[in-house]
Amino acid sequence: MSSDRLASPGDPAAAFLPHTPPFLLLDRIVAIDGPSGRFIKQVTAADPLVGPAGLLSPLLLVEAMAQGAGIVIGRQEPALRARGAVLAAIDRCAITGTAAVGDALEIEIAVVRRYAGMARIKARAGVGARTCATAALTLAFPPDTSAAPE
Numbered sequence: 473m474s475s476d477r478l479a480s481p482g483d484p485a486a487a488f489l490p491h492t493p494p495f496l497l498l499d500r501i502v503a504i505d506g507p508s509g510r511f512i513k514q515v516t517a518a519d520p521l522v523g524p525a526g527l528l529s530p531l532l533l534v535e536a537m538a539q540g541a542g543i544v545i546g547r548q549e550p551a552l553r554a555r556g557a558v559l560a561a562i563d564r565c566a567i568t569g570t571a572a573v574g575d576a577l578e579i580e581i582a583v584v585r586r587y588a589g590m591a592r593i594k595a596r597a598g599v600g601a602r603t604c605a606t607a608a609l610t611l612a613f614p615p616d617t618s619a620a621p622e
Contacts, residue, residue: 537595
């Protein structure tokens, strides 16, 4: 993560995630407001994660949703950005398709609950009106170790 400012529409996702290519699965922030956000990944033939048939693995759709969730949480709670987050659980995941070379994969995120060291996320990945995947994700945040115990 190279930026200390808050994520805004039009920003490159790379400025707000610790991931690097090829595992950076979001290109751009389309919208981000409070507990929700929308992101885009342009699927290209040059992407090493695209399979020989020109398709993005469905597993990567879930990872892209988790990356979007991390950006939304980081904007809501900037102090968490330095601590990072891990994908702790995937529930009610339905894969109904995937994205192909030339598609603009759209990721939609909504934080539905924030508690203790975790956040519950409702996520969707799709191409246009076609839903490719939905899931309920749980992100976990490591404890804050910046404050020394007395």
